[in-house]
Amino acid sequence: MANFVSSIQFSDPYFSVLLLLIIAVGMAVGFVFLSQALGPSKYDRIKYSVYECGVDPITSASVRVSVKFYLVALLFILFDLESAFLYPWAVLYRDLGWFGFVEMAVFVGILLAGLLYAWKKGALEWQ
Amino acid sequence: MPLGNLASLRYFLPELAITATILLLVVLHVVGRNRRSPEAAILALVGTGMALWVAWMTPAGEGIGLFEGMVVLDGFAVFFKVLTALATAIVIFMSIDCYELTDRTQAEYYLFLLSVLLGMFLLSSASDIVMLYLALELVSIPSYLLAGYLKGKASSTEASMKYVVYGATASGVMIYGFSLLYGMTGSTQISEIGRVLTLGTAPLPAMLAAVMVTVGFGYKIAAVPFHMWSPDVYEGAPTPVTAFLSVGPKAAGFAVLVRFFYTVFASPDGADGMWKLSSSVDWPFLFAVLSAVTMTVGNLVAINQRNVKRLLAYSSIAHAGYMLMGFVLLTTVGLKAILFYLVVYLFMNLGAFYVVVLVANGSRSEDISYFSGLGSRAPFAAVSLAIFLFALTGIPPFSGFIGKVYLFAEVINRGVYWLALVAALNSVISLYYYARIVKVMFLEDPTQAGDLPLALVPRVMLAILVVPTLLLGIYWEPVIRVTEASVRILTH
Numbered sequence: 001m002a003n004f005v006s007s008i009q010f011s012d013p014y015f016s017v018l019l020l021l022i023i024a025v026g027m028a029v030g031f032v033f034l035s036q037a038l039g040p041s042k043y044d045r046i047k048y049s050v051y052e053c054g055v056d057p058i059t060s061a062s063v064r065v066s067v068k069f070y071l072v073a074l075l076f077i078l079f080d081l082e083s084a085f086l087y088p089w090a091v092l093y094r095d096l097g098w099f100g101f102v103e104m105a106v107f108v109g110i111l112l113a114g115l116l117y118a119w120k121k122g123a124l125e126w127q
Numbered sequence: 128m129p130l131g132n133l134a135s136l137r138y139f140l141p142e143l144a145i146t147a148t149i150l151l152l153v154v155l156h157v158v159g160r161n162r163r164s165p166e167a168a169i170l171a172l173v174g175t176g177m178a179l180w181v182a183w184m185t186p187a188g189e190g191i192g193l194f195e196g197m198v199v200l201d202g203f204a205v206f207f208k209v210l211t212a213l214a215t216a217i218v219i220f221m222s223i224d225c226y227e228l229t230d231r232t233q234a235e236y237y238l239f240l241l242s243v244l245l246g247m248f249l250l251s252s253a254s255d256i257v258m259l260y261l262a263l264e265l266v267s268i269p270s271y272l273l274a275g276y277l278k279g280k281a282s283s284t285e286a287s288m289k290y291v292v293y294g295a296t297a298s299g300v301m302i303y304g305f306s307l308l309y310g311m312t313g314s315t316q317i318s319e320i321g322r323v324l325t326l327g328t329a330p331l332p333a334m335l336a337a338v339m340v341t342v343g344f345g346y347k348i349a350a351v352p353f354h355m356w357s358p359d360v361y362e363g364a365p366t367p368v369t370a371f372l373s374v375g376p377k378a379a380g381f382a383v384l385v386r387f388f389y390t391v392f393a394s395p396d397g398a399d400g401m402w403k404l405s406s407s408v409d410w411p412f413l414f415a416v417l418s419a420v421t422m423t424v425g426n427l428v429a430i431n432q433r434n435v436k437r438l439l440a441y442s443s444i445a446h447a448g449y450m451l452m453g454f455v456l457l458t459t460v461g462l463k464a465i466l467f468y469l470v471v472y473l474f475m476n477l478g479a480f481y482v483v484v485l486v487a488n489g490s491r492s493e494d495i496s497y498f499s500g501l502g503s504r505a506p507f508a509a510v511s512l513a514i515f516l517f518a519l520t521g522i523p524p525f526s527g528f529i530g531k532v533y534l535f536a537e538v539i540n541r542g543v544y545w546l547a548l549v550a551a552l553n554s555v556i557s558l559y560y561y562a563r564i565v566k567v568m569f570l571e572d573p574t575q576a577g578d579l580p581l582a583l584v585p586r587v588m589l590a591i592l593v594v595p596t597l598l599l600g601i602y603w604e605p606v607i608r609v610t611e612a613s614v615r616i617l618t619h
Contacts, residue, residue: 099133
């Protein structure tokens, strides 16, 4: 540890990053700690209850999220990346010729198989 | 000079065979009517068999860099491809009549299994850290799906959940280590990283990168303290999946561990078969400690297990510890010992799990009480299991003994006596829980009435697994020659 501290060079371009890191972490920790140490803390039931537009809370806050949101996001990521690969190929279509066409057809074909699988498994159903 | 994309396809045939099989399995899953038809298993077997045969037939010679240096095809990679394909083929046979899998779609299961196999092929031959990460994820993610395959069983879902969280964290730490290595050396090729590291580098980032990469690889081979996922995953997953996970990804993990550390953090040392450390990172000592702790934890916790599947899971952790002994020695002989041990371990471990699957098919549970009196109910299975368990302990004349001899001999030759002592004590401890199963099988009265009939396919498969376990304990020359040829890792 002493070797590490003594090896810090003040002329290093990343020294300012280290300083920033120390000050930022120090400030964040310091603010939280100071407010906890210096502030009053009196427990009041109404003060600690959940805020729900001024009225009394109706339901519990921990609602169970359906997995369909995750599936939609995952399918989006996959096919969006597929189209991201399709754009450069489309730009250079003429130069790549038949070789590029067959290669891209194989790529899209494999992803098509994946789409059929997702379709069959019911991942495209919203309900 | 690594080959370009089109020219590399000629050397990529095993992986292409597996990919084609996977796509056909997807089509079969989408199109197929009857869930339980054996077509999926047959297709998977054909695909795996073809990949195995093509990999076996790869002409021996100088290694070739493929796909612009992403993947390398040398004897080491071919060895692990054959090993993992063989493990997959045996697991496919094991899965065919497994009671846990009968009401689930077959094609999907083999689809995931073959995806893991493709990942293992890539992992054994990866020569670029990006490809390494991709292959590791390709091995891990279908494994998560396989571990959680039994949707109705809570322990299976829990196993998958734990596996996902643990695997994601370990992969994240590992790729951070990779990024540090890239930052230090400016290249993603592991041979280039190794070359730049020999020129001298700051010790702290190198040590940090080595430790982080150890987290990722240690997780894959279930080395302590990265083993927390394996007991729960091994218990919750269907038994054929457990057998597969304990052999296949473990072997592939060792392949990548050896290739990575011996290329990046070590370099050949002039003398034949010796290596030297290329930076000040003393990773052999770190791994020696990990090896000792892994063996000890695996063996000590296995003593208390009543569930045979969980017991075999802990024993496979211990065996990873034994194999790590050969890794720390920085000699080619040590690597040869690891490769040989992986071969005998494949047969012993898959055999033991096979018998567990057969017994569980009859009794719906893997508790040790269901093994009572197996000697009278199913003598062939009981004798096979006894052979596998004694081989796992390392008792002559079984193959496990020869495997341990190679490891121990090299450890003692290099003078790391404390490690050999720990390993010897651990082997003695392991005898207790292996022999306890044998005792329950042959010396106790059966708790279940009636014989346990074995169909022809399980009998043949058990015979196929028993014969090498016996034979390699007496005549192991061909396997050792194969490992000698395979140990030269490409470092161009």
